[in-house]
Amino acid sequence: MLHCRKHNAQQDMNDIREETGISTPTAVFIAKDLSKTYQMGEVQVRALQDVNLTIYRGEFIVLLGPSGSGKSTLLNILGGLDRPSSGSARFAEHELTGASDADLTRYRREHVGFVFQFYNLIPSLTCRENVELVTDIAHNPMPAAEALRMVGLEDRMDHFPSQLSGGEQQRVAIARAIVKRPEVLLCDEPTGALDYVTGKLVLEVIERINRELGTTAIVITHNAAIAGMADRVLHLGGGRIQREDVNPHKISPSELSW
Ligand SMILES: Nc1ncnc2c1ncn2[C@@H]1O[C@H](COP(=O)(O)OP(=O)(O)OP(=O)(O)O)[C@@H](O)[C@H]1O
Numbered sequence: 685m686l687h688c689r690k691h692n693a694q695q696d697m698n699d700i701r702e703e704t705g706i707s708t709p710t711a712v713f714i715a716k717d718l719s720k721t722y723q724m725g726e727v728q729v730r731a732l733q734d735v736n737l738t739i740y741r742g743e744f745i746v747l748l749g750p751s752g753s754g755k756s757t758l759l760n761i762l763g764g765l766d767r768p769s770s771g772s773a774r775f776a777e778h779e780l781t782g783a784s785d786a787d788l789t790r791y792r793r794e795h796v797g798f799v800f801q802f803y804n805l806i807p808s809l810t811c812r813e814n815v816e817l818v819t820d821i822a823h824n825p826m827p828a829a830e831a832l833r834m835v836g837l838e839d840r841m842d843h844f845p846s847q848l849s850g851g852e853q854q855r856v857a858i859a860r861a862i863v864k865r866p867e868v869l870l871c872d873e874p875t876g877a878l879d880y881v882t883g884k885l886v887l888e889v890i891e892r893i894n895r896e897l898g899t900t901a902i903v904i905t906h907n908a909a910i911a912g913m914a915d916r917v918l919h920l921g922g923g924r925i926q927r928e929d930v931n932p933h934k935i936s937p938s939e940l941s942w
């Protein structure tokens with residue numbers, strides 16, 4: 685009887701979704717009981733402890749937490765740069781936990797764009813050439829010029845990194861991350877080395893990519909004000925998710941202040 689009612693409720697929900705055009709959210713990442721322990725000689729460092737989370741397609745997630753709380757460790761496991769000690773992490777239909785190095789390399793190459801605090805551009809290549817390094821090996825890339833246009837650097841394509849400001853270099857790094865049309869954009873303190881105005885410009889670019897391309901974005905920051913632009917904020921502490929806030933009304937980066 686109960687089963688029957690549940691079924692009907694689900695059916696009703698599906699009907700409502702169909703009528704209103706609201707589609708069922710698709711999980712991009714599912715982590716179950718994820719733990720990561722580093723053995724440093726005699727000392728065990730518990731970087732992550734029993735993390736459970738689901739992240740849905742198109743979400744903008746902000747990861748907040750003090751230094752050492754496990755933010756980068758979590759992002760690196762989701763991005764296939766690191767492996768958990770126990771538990772499981774899945775990206776869409778790919779199980780990441782038991783994957784071989786070659787599988788993880790392919791996963792990163794095909795599905796993930798990374799942006800780090802430091803831009804890691806190749807100084808002897810122009811902006812366009814830095815981005816083309818990725819288009820050369822991607823399956824279905826957009827033209828390098830289009831990626832650079834999306835980050836507002838269409839006029840600077842033939843400049844070298846040393847001719848650009850820090851914020852502009854970070855935007856090249858974002859263009860390089862998105863040119864292969866990744867499903868997810870993982871950003872570890874993308875504004876950490878930038879001043880206020882430049883940092884906001886970079887956040888605007890990440891928000892635009894999330895909105896226009898539907899790319900799921902996870903952004904690590906120490907800056908609690910940035911949480912205002914997220915759909916959901918995960919607070920990490922001591923390797924655990926301590927709290928999760930859903931933003932009913934997210935605000936645009938230009939309206940953030942700190
Ligand atoms: N390769 C490693 N070897 C040993 N311990 C590590 C390693 N990487 C991270 N840790 C430890 O794991 C814990 C979590 O580190 P993590 O880098 O995930 O923190 P974080 O939240 O990103 O911090 P921050 O804000 O300073 O970047 C820390 O105590 C850190 O010292």
Ligand SMILES: [Mg+2]
Nearest residue numbers: 755756757872
């Ligand atoms: Mg970190």
